[in-house]
Amino acid sequence: MAYSAEKLNEEKVFKDPVHRYIHVRDRAIWDLVGTKEFQRLRRIKQLGTTYLTFHGAEHSRFNHSLGVYEIVRRIVDTVFAGRPEWNEEERLLSLCAALLHDLGHGPFSHSFEKVFDLDHENFTRAIILGDTEVNKVLTRISADFPKKVADVIAKTYEDKLVVSLISSQIDADRMDYLQRDAYFTGVSYGHFDMERILRVMRPKEDQVVFKQSGMHAVEDYIMSRYQMYWQVYFHPVTRSAEVILTKILHRAKHLHEQGYSFKHMPLHFYSLFEEKVTLEDYLKLDEGVFLYYFQIWQEEEDEVLKDLCCRFINRNLFKYVEFDPAREYKKLAKLSQLFVEAGIDPEYYLVVDSSSDLPYDFYRPGEEEERLPIHLQMKNGELRELSRESEIVDAISGKRRTDHKLYYPADFVSGSEEIRKLLEL
Template sequence: MFELLAEKKVMRDPIHEYIHIQYKVIWDSIDSPEFQRLRRIHQLGPTFQVYHTAEHSRFSHSLGVYEIVRRMVEEVEGVKEHLSEFERVAVMLAGLLHDLGHGPFSHAFELIQNHHHEYYTGQILLGESNIHQILAKANINLPEAVADIIAHRHPNKLLTQMISGQLDADRMDYLLRDAYFTGTSYGQFDLERILRTLRVADDKLVVKESGIHTVEDYIMARYHMYWQVYYHPVSRSFEAVLTSFFRRMKDLYHNNPISLAGYDMFTPFLRDDIVSIEDYVAMDEPAFMYGMSMCKKHPDQILSDLARRLLTRDLFGYSDIDNEKSIVEMKKKVEACGFDAEYYLTVDRAKQQPYQPYRGKETSLIWVMLKDGRIRELSDVSVIVQAIVKGEDKSDRKMFFPKKCVEVNHEL
């Protein structure tokens, strides 16, 4: 048995109205330093450079994911009966803590690291951290169970499906939350209807046939959010400059470590070895921006210029790539302007398919329960999803460069 709070806690939320908390281990986890750090990590990385109201954090998103998982456990027919109390608490904690390992500017930070955020999430949960002590105090097996659910290692695939599938609590919260805070309508879908039409069958989540249209709306919302918000070229431009900034810093460090003496907040991330948990959780966006402001005065002109660009939003321009020859031509223009193309010309490709059909891994699929009780994969019964699956994957390949090197007219 897990200890309950003397009185159930509620937290106001613009997406879910209220976040409901009744277990002490969940409340204590929210108060942990590792989770509170997520207040200082933007949910959408550099997207606030485009949508000025996109200032929401990984903290609020993580609470939202927890709330959707809690509702799945409490409200979706068949879920509660299939899970022990230990599994119910573990999966709610997995929803809450799934983003613990995100670094500054979220996915942009991963471009310059040797490991993805999932790796550091596992290290924080299983290593010497406050959150590990909180979970282990509640149940010695809890840290490993939570880490296994997040890492897709848990034997009960229903738990993994709730956290990380193609119709999961993570995606459902970030679509609604990101649409709300960017002021766009692309990510809207009927969460209430989806939860009402979910069931458990064959030890996995399925959608009743009557919920197909709502799930189709959800998939289309995801498609539009990726191309209108997540893959916005200005956000990608910020990531291009940020990546160049950190590559330059790494190059300077490896050539002459003394050249970066005094920039201690960055040093753990410049080495080739694994960053310690202590150093990793100490790095949030305010710390990163402070270090960047120091770099603006660095004697290396490339590093200082890239830092200035990030701090003043003097980002790179961009253009579509017609062929490989256009990259060669742009490199010549960049160098003719006096820039080192190694840091001032970046090629990036954005690619996304809103639904992945069966490719050998069943846990990530969306399953539909037909009126006769048969269970089919979504793309077998939805004309809209069939068209998406059979169509070509949309991709967008761009190059990013200083705007002075060529005339560009972008709405930034």
């Protein structure tokens, strides 16, 4: 029997708090889960620093990746099965892409990427196409199979219906992380009727569409996403932790460039500092490694690195005030001057952080592909863009919301009346 068609002797299941059970019958999927590159995702948190705000948010990208796989498995094995618009030969490709879509995420992913100018999607492709256990499994399916999986994840694969399962405005990736993140943070915002959405989902040429009768379930999903971004993902306390984390990494890199002699050599960081990160180097990084260094850097001679690491490890986070950089730039300049006079480095201790989200948009030429609209299939077969039928979605469609905050260490500024007055404390 060809490896691509090989099944396990009996179905394996993972007990899951969101989907109840995750079912694996394909030998290739089971082998991929067992690879060291996939197991590494157990050591990368799904929500980065959010555990410092919502203490339950300790779940990993391993959990999430299995969840995305399970949603896609349900779609291709039940919802799409037997429909003429669906090419059954794309089934295993869809499952592998769903399972591996986050394979290249690093520790505290987005903060880490910004500091060192990295892109997890590039590393996902590198792991799939490189000299890895994952690549060996995929190559057993066919010589060109790793490239097909990488192309689906990069959104360049020729069958756009397959791509849309994991990369669109309503896809398996978002459907899993909204529910999973809501479950582990303990909030109610991210819950929506996924069972109903799956029931009204239909394959249509190069995209997934939804029966008109399921419009309210899709509306619920859009609003869940909107609420989760502002109540969880952009929570100001989480952003404070990210600011400190980012500044730790910036400070450590700066010290290395200045020839500073670390008490404990940051071996795992040298390739990052020098912007020569190999795939082998990258795969050695996880959050345990980062936290180890943050722990020992509390004993460094450099006061800034030492203080920032103490703050992160012990959750002594920066406070924040609302801030409008367009109108209050003079205030920021004055605060920076006062910080310098007080012996506080504003580069590390006075930080403007901005968050922005576009909850739903219809396609506009020249914009990113994932903004392809959600279409409803009317009773007569006609396709209608969601916001043209839904007043709720129309109200938020195309409206970008941006939020700015100014972060600072309250304990450092408590003695300066002038700084406190500018910060309106």
